[in-house]
Amino acid sequence: MQIDLRTVAIQPQRQAFDHLVRRFGDKPASRYQEGSYDIQAAENLHYKPTWAPENELYDASLTRIVMQDWYALKDPRQFYYSTYTLTRARQQETAEANFAFVESRGLADMLPDELRDVALKVLVPLRHAAWGANQHNTFICGYGYGTTFTQPCMYHAMDNLGIAQYLSRLGLLLGDTDALEAGKQAWLDDAAWQPLRRYVEDCLVLRDPFELFVAQNVALDGLLYPLVYERIVDEHLSVRGASAVAMLTQFMSDWFDETRKWVDAVLKVAAAESEHNRDVLQGWTRSWSARAASAMVPVVELALGAEADEAVGQQLAALTARIQKTGIPL
Amino acid sequence: MDMKVAKKKLGLKEKYRALTRDLGWDTTYQPKDAVFPYVGYEGIKIHDWDKWEDPFRLTMDAYWKYQAEKERKFYAIIDAHAQNNGHLNLTDARYLSALKIFLQAISPAEYASHKGFARTGREFPGVGTQVACQMQAIDEIRHAQTQIHAMSNYNRYYNGFHAFADTRDRIWYTSVARSFFDDAMSAGPFEFMIAIGFSFEYVLTNLLFVPFMSGAAYNGDMATVTFGFSAQSDEARHMTLGLECIKFMLEQDPDNLPIVQNWIDKWFWRGFRVLGLVSTMMDYMLPKRVMSWREAWDIYGVENGGALFKDLARYGIKPPKGWDDAEKAIDHMSHQFMLGLYQWSFGTAFHSWIPSEEDMNWLSAKYPDTFDKYYRPRWKHIKKLADAGTPFKNYGLAKLCQTCQLPTVFTEPDDPTLTCHRQSVYKGQKYHFCSDGCQHVFDNEPEKYVQAWLPMPQLFQEPINGDLGAWMEWVSLRDGKDNGDYAGSEDQRNFEAWRGLATTNQ
Amino acid sequence: MSTVFIALQANEETRPIIEAIEIDNPQAVVNRQPAMVKIDAQGQLVIRKSTIEEQLGRDFDLQELHINLISLTGNVVEDDETLTLSWNS
Numbered sequence: 001m002q003i004d005l006r007t008v009a010i011q012p013q014r015q016a017f018d019h020l021v022r023r024f025g026d027k028p029a030s031r032y033q034e035g036s037y038d039i040q041a042a043e044n045l046h047y048k049p050t051w052a053p054e055n056e057l058y059d060a061s062l063t064r065i066v067m068q069d070w071y072a073l074k075d076p077r078q079f080y081y082s083t084y085t086l087t088r089a090r091q092q093e094t095a096e097a098n099f100a101f102v103e104s105r106g107l108a109d110m111l112p113d114e115l116r117d118v119a120l121k122v123l124v125p126l127r128h129a130a131w132g133a134n135q136h137n138t139f140i141c142g143y144g145y146g147t148t149f150t151q152p153c154m155y156h157a158m159d160n161l162g163i164a165q166y167l168s169r170l171g172l173l174l175g176d177t178d179a180l181e182a183g184k185q186a187w188l189d190d191a192a193w194q195p196l197r198r199y200v201e202d203c204l205v206l207r208d209p210f211e212l213f214v215a216q217n218v219a220l221d222g223l224l225y226p227l228v229y230e231r232i233v234d235e236h237l238s239v240r241g242a243s244a245v246a247m248l249t250q251f252m253s254d255w256f257d258e259t260r261k262w263v264d265a266v267l268k269v270a271a272a273e274s275e276h277n278r279d280v281l282q283g284w285t286r287s288w289s290a291r292a293a294s295a296m297v298p299v300v301e302l303a304l305g306a307e308a309d310e311a312v313g314q315q316l317a318a319l320t321a322r323i324q325k326t327g328i329p330l
Numbered sequence: 331m332d333m334k335v336a337k338k339k340l341g342l343k344e345k346y347r348a349l350t351r352d353l354g355w356d357t358t359y360q361p362k363d364a365v366f367p368y369v370g371y372e373g374i375k376i377h378d379w380d381k382w383e384d385p386f387r388l389t390m391d392a393y394w395k396y397q398a399e400k401e402r403k404f405y406a407i408i409d410a411h412a413q414n415n416g417h418l419n420l421t422d423a424r425y426l427s428a429l430k431i432f433l434q435a436i437s438p439a440e441y442a443s444h445k446g447f448a449r450t451g452r453e454f455p456g457v458g459t460q461v462a463c464q465m466q467a468i469d470e471i472r473h474a475q476t477q478i479h480a481m482s483n484y485n486r487y488y489n490g491f492h493a494f495a496d497t498r499d500r501i502w503y504t505s506v507a508r509s510f511f512d513d514a515m516s517a518g519p520f521e522f523m524i525a526i527g528f529s530f531e532y533v534l535t536n537l538l539f540v541p542f543m544s545g546a547a548y549n550g551d552m553a554t555v556t557f558g559f560s561a562q563s564d565e566a567r568h569m570t571l572g573l574e575c576i577k578f579m580l581e582q583d584p585d586n587l588p589i590v591q592n593w594i595d596k597w598f599w600r601g602f603r604v605l606g607l608v609s610t611m612m613d614y615m616l617p618k619r620v621m622s623w624r625e626a627w628d629i630y631g632v633e634n635g636g637a638l639f640k641d642l643a644r645y646g647i648k649p650p651k652g653w654d655d656a657e658k659a660i661d662h663m664s665h666q667f668m669l670g671l672y673q674w675s676f677g678t679a680f681h682s683w684i685p686s687e688e689d690m691n692w693l694s695a696k697y698p699d700t701f702d703k704y705y706r707p708r709w710k711h712i713k714k715l716a717d718a719g720t721p722f723k724n725y726g727l728a729k730l731c732q733t734c735q736l737p738t739v740f741t742e743p744d745d746p747t748l749t750c751h752r753q754s755v756y757k758g759q760k761y762h763f764c765s766d767g768c769q770h771v772f773d774n775e776p777e778k779y780v781q782a783w784l785p786m787p788q789l790f791q792e793p794i795n796g797d798l799g800a801w802m803e804w805v806s807l808r809d810g811k812d813n814g815d816y817a818g819s820e821d822q823r824n825f826e827a828w829r830g831l832a833t834t835n836q
Numbered sequence: 837m838s839t840v841f842i843a844l845q846a847n848e849e850t851r852p853i854i855e856a857i858e859i860d861n862p863q864a865v866v867n868r869q870p871a872m873v874k875i876d877a878q879g880q881l882v883i884r885k886s887t888i889e890e891q892l893g894r895d896f897d898l899q900e901l902h903i904n905l906i907s908l909t910g911n912v913v914e915d916d917e918t919l920t921l922s923w924n925s
Contacts, residue, residue: 010415010828012486013486013488013824014485014486014492015486016482016485017482017485017494017495018495018496018806019493019495019496029482031479034478034479035471035475035478038495039441039474039478040441041438041441041442041499041512042499044500044505044785044788045783046505046512046513046516046781046783047512047513047516047779047781048516048781049515050371050516050517050518050778051368051516051518057515081468081471081472081475081476082475082476085398085401085472086398086402088394088398089397089398092391092395093395127353128353128355131353131457134464135460138451138452138460138464138467139448139452141448142445142449142451150445151471154448154468154471155468158390158393158464158465158468161390161461164349164353165349165350165391166391168348168349168352172340177340177348180348184352187355188358198359201357201358201359201360201365202359202360204357204360204365205360342914386902386914387914388899388902392897396899396902396903399903400903539907540906543872544869544870544872547870547872555871559845559872559906563903563904565907566906566907569908569909570912573911577911620870633839634839634841636838637838637840637910638923640838640923641838644924
């Protein structure tokens with residue numbers, strides 16, 4: 001017997017899950033809401049962690065930031081796994097096409113040596129910084145509280161890994177495996193990279209998830225991405241004839257444009273919550289962006305030489321203005 | 331112009347090394363033990379993280395590409411399922427009890443696993459291990475979400491799904507799964523890997539997903555088939571991670587063997603208890619059954635588990651301590667569970683029922699040595715009470731096992747007529763267990779298991795104070811709708827009426 | 837010798853993959869179940885990129901297997917050309 005089920009008009013018994021009705025009213029919920037709100041265990045946890053018996057398994061007090069409701073930290077992109085993955089899959093296709101274009105047209109070989117050297121010198125060691133960012137966002141996801149805050153950090157961590165891998169491929173394309181080795185050597189030993197490496201390593205021992213969010217996603221990324229991908233790649237290398245490099249780093253430029261909106265939204269809601277949060281965020285954003293700026297100077301110098309100080313200064317001013325707009329007085 | 335120098339062509343392994351494994355470095359500004367503070371205290375010795383073999387060498391671009399393809403397929407099917415009243419394709423709405431248990435107990439476990447793998451994805455000092463854990467972390471949130479999304483449409487039409495975020499933390503039977511995952515997450519990173527990556531994923535997950543999803547296919551539930559098989563495609567990666575991880579630990583230092591063996595013993599038994607509920611889903615809850623729990627165990631437990639432990643014997647690993655007791659329980663457990671669920675069905679946000687004569691004939695064919703002898707008479711008795719208008723309800727509180735948190739409904743391994751009870755005394759307090767396996771787990775780490783939140787005593791504390799109605803409200807259970815016998819339930823009435831609309835011209 | 841297996845979703849995309857596996861592993865037993873095809877083999881199972889490509893008539897990346905994979909057992913060894921499942925016993 002063939003049943004034509006579409007013709008059956010039946011009345012739903014309810015619109016949405018109880019916890020979503022409590023939050024958003026009695027109406028159908030979005031897939032973002034279903035996949036994000038209240039899905040972390042909240043009470044009657046069974047055991048204390050053996051690795052930190054003074055803490056709870058999910059512990060909002062690991063950070064100095066205090067939220068009445070951690071789910072207030074919503075992602076404006078409303079990414080859940082599916083929308084996130086589909087978005088990155090599309091970008092990945094573009095990136096793939098860009099790499100294929102540069103490779104098939106031999107654009108890498110046509111790069112002037114001097115510009116290729118700058119690109120390799122600046123970009124390849126950054127894959128290790130991106131790995132650091134991956135570690136930090138994985139940490140925030142693991143130990144942060146509330147899915148709306150932590151879920152995008154897992155996506156961010158995987159993006160950081162993707163970026164580290166694109167930078168590695170760029171190194172292979174412009175300079176072969178030797179370029180990766182040289183980049184790692186520079187990251188480990190060259191004076192220009194040590195302040196940045198120290199910054200990343202100091203973050204590896206930070207165990208306040210929200211402070212780590214500020215140090216990595218606000219302060220360091222807020223300076224590094226505009227300085228490297230706009231100031232150096234677009235404005236310095238491209239205008240001199242190395243637009244192939246910009247093609248290979250388009251993913252990073254697009255990614256920063258997209259993700260900073262989420263980062264700002266998190267800051268804004270956390271700062272608006274209380275005077276206490278604003279004070280804490282003010283202290284963190286101030287000290288970490290100052291440190292990030294000084295760590296970036298020698299890196300930017302590799303491309304811009306004497307102009308580096310000014311470029312970093314401008315970008316720090318822009319970042320300060322951006323942070324102020326989120327309601328944190330600087 | 332320079333001659334173009336041909337670049338070295340990198341194989342899969344070398345490419346993965348260049349793109350992924352080589353990203354990490356030994357920190358010099360911060361000491362290693364400050365960067366990875368939790369990796370040492372369990373006593374596992376790792377000398378060379380570079381010896382780690384990556385199970386699958388997926389880079390992020392490939393990950394995004396293939397996962398997006400899975401996601402597109404999945405959402406296309408569940409959209410169509412929702413738009414076309416796909417729920418009316420079910421063989422029978424009693425099948426939904428299996429999904430209700432799944433959403434209340436397993437989907438939250440997927441989320442816990444997501445958090446746990448994010449933590450190990452940061453805490454292990456090797457890049458290869460970290461990346462594999464991170465991919466599992468992001469996969470696990472995918473599973474939680476696809477399950478919630480697939481069941482969201484059922485929630486619109488049927489009871490028992492609506493309060494999964496409340497029942498997760500408060501109702502008694504979800505505590506079984508949550509205590510398992512809380513136990514793993516509160517352990518160190520290596521034990522977590524053995525618990526989830528190895529015991530749960532490798533040894534047991536096939537038992538959960540493969541027969542369960544085949545069952546969904548048999549019973550017309552395309553939404554569940556889709557999330558199940560879609561999730562399972564990630565599990566292949568996760569299982570391989572679990573296996574690589576155990577081999578890595580055993581290869582790194584012979585001192586690791588006793589620690590790992592102890593964890594295998596513990597987590598096999600913990601997992602066997604948690605997944606025991608699957609036996610009931612397979613034997614009782616599917617209107618159209620795929621295979622019996624016994625048959626599934628023979629394939630996925632005996633055959634695959636046996637092959638696995640034979641393989642690991644080269645490291646000195648022995649099959650888990652509880653293996654023989656598990657084997658002895660296989661022909662009994664689904665019946666014992668279902669009898670338990672039926673008598674406490676006033677306190678479950680899903681329905682249970684008395685098996686029909688036809689169901690019982692199937693059960694006696696599948697369990698020739700046990701069903702007619704031990705369980706058919708009990709069902710017959712229960713049926714008589716129900717027919718007389720005095721259905722059997724056990725308002726006495728179930729005694730829960732301090733370790734696995736299941737009611738102590740199981741029998742002695744060698745005497746199916748005798749309920750198994752064990753007890754231990756710790757610091758002057760008495761604790762109860764359902765089995766030797768659970769008692770051993772407790773005795774090895776009493777300071778941990780005395781902390782367990784037990785949902786039954788909660789009934790007598792604030793804010794419930796022994797009032798069943800207040801308890802139902804507290805766990806968001808709507809009496810007369812979510813709970814009780816399927817026969818006569820709102821779900822049954824609605825399903826039959828809606829199906830009637832579809833098949834007649836009324 | 838122990839049995840290894842691979843289980844794939846039953847659909848148009850996996851049909852040529854399953855055919856290729858049958859060609860490369862004459863000892864394998866193919867079990868067709870609702871929505872799933874499970875292939876068992878004694879000791880070892882080899883999945884070869886080139887054989888799949890012949891069946892498919894196009895390039896195939898072995899990692900595409902992930903899309904329709906349901907489960908597998910055994911130790912996994914993967915390179916550009918083959919994916920091998922085996923037990924050491």
